[in-house]
Amino acid sequence: MHGAGSGGGGRGVRDESASTTATTIRKGPWMAEEDAVLMEYVRKNGPRDWSSIRSKGLLPRTGKSCRLRWVNKLKPDLKTGCKFSAEEEHIVIDLQARFGNKWARIATYLPGRTDNDVKNFWSTRQKRLARLLHTSLPSRSQRNQGKEPMLCEAPSFEVCPTFFPSLASVPTLCKSWVFLQQNPNSVALPCNTPGVEFIPFVQECSTGQCSHAPYVDNTDVEKTELMQNLPTIDNQVLCLQSCSPPRPQFNHPILEMPLLPEGQDLVPEFGDLSFSNHFACMENSQSMQLAGAPTFFDLDVGGRGIKTEHPGTPESFFGDFPTDMFDCFEQPPAS
DNA sequence: AACGCATACAACCGCCAATCG
DNA sequence: TCGATTGGCGGTTGTATGCGT
The missing domain is CATH 1.10.10.60 (Homeodomain-like)
Structure with missing residues (x-):
């Protein structure tokens, strides 16, 4: 371009x-x-x-x-020399997922910030996350040149179907997954699954009554449609629950644009505290139930097996992240 | 102290749409 | 109507700075 x-x-x-x-x-x-x-x-x-x-x-x-x-x-009134606050980060992350690389547009939601500021912030963040996850950014040919929100900018996770046989029919356009809270019916959703976008964390709801609405700045109608589009796993309705911190209130009325299924930020997939619990349990139980099946730590991340670097425990995996990386996430409710 | 690396920042470029004559 | 100009935008890159080794 x-x-x-x-x-x-x-x-x-x-x-x-x-x-x-x-x-x-x-x-x-x-x-x-x-x-x-x-x-x-x-x-x-x-x-x-x-x-x-x-x-x-x-x-x-x-x-x-x-x-x-x-x-x-x-x-x-420019915020020169002032780092992005956590709230500003959330806004950028959410709006990038929604609008794509429309930095000027995103900047209108951030008083005192310019499109260049937002662009630089995002670029730095992308590099940092890529480095943390030992993977590279998409090649230039893979990038969408900013025309649309990134399709699964997160690095790929090859999820062993053995873990999630019930998802065999879930179509996927990418390899990134959002993991549901650990339990005997643990499942993972591809990040492009309808309804998953903007939903930081996903939990399973055994009753089918969803008491928590996902975080979306859309109308209730859209939320309803979103929920209806959720896949059912083993005849159980998946319930969405936002475990993220309170979301910022936008100064502008949001959304003349529909939800874009491509929008899925990296953070939700790795910020979920239950994410590690999920695999901790897997280490202890499911890997035994599924003899021979690879565990998470056998999975190839971005083409580089992490097993050798992170042998065994989720803690060792997340130990590579900055200590404050998950500060903004609250512990999911105990089940 | 020197070096390397990551990050933050500044400012360029080309593309494109709107405007103007 | 059309070509030239202008302004806006997104992508990219160079430099400065900070930090760890």
Whole structure:
């Protein structure tokens, strides 16, 4: 889509050819004097007619560069030098799942944040998660170039069907799964299962009465449809329960867009505390019941078997994560 | 102290849609 | 109507900084 690899070329302080004459476009870091000129221009003329800044000889910068500088650095009320709060992170995660890489749109929900801020935050987060999970980001050919929410950006988990024979008929477009709370009917849902998106954690409901609505910012009708679309496993209705912290209240009315099944963030799959319990139990019971079946720690994660690095216990697996990674998740209710 | 790595940030690029003449 | 210009956006990359070894 875009000129990959061309970005950044020729910019920066090494661009010594950049002069201060109005006929030559200056690139690279902005100087305080330039900022002052730009601020003064905006004060007099407002944030518009960016190209006239150069045509009038005020700055040897392109209009695009001036606008970018204003929007990202000089505009009042920007939260410069302030890390994303947990609430902001939640908002970005949720909205990215909903809108895709529409950073400008997402930024409108975050006062003081620019699309560049959100984009950088997300990029850094993706890299961090990829590294933590010993897997690589999707190849460029696999990325959707931001046109739609990412389809299962989480690294792949090859889930042994032996564990979940009842899911053999569940269609899947990806290899990522959301795990249900551990119990004798433990199941996993592919992350693209209808109704799973935006639902941090999933529990099984033996009664079929769902007392907890999943977190969605949609209408009740959509919620109902969402619930109806849930698969049934072994004739049991799956019940959704959000175990995530209270969700942020958006300043804007959300959602002119429908739920997108592709949206599924990595965190829910790995943040569920019952996730580890699930496999701890599996180690003790199911692996015995299913003799010969591989355990979670035999599974290949992102093409790299983690068994050798994390032999045996869920704790050893999660030990690789930052200690505060799950701070925002509360313990699921004891069953 | 030096080095390497991860992260945060800044600013570029090309593409595209809207606007203008 | 159409080509040129402009502004907005998303992707990408270089640099600075912090931290651990």
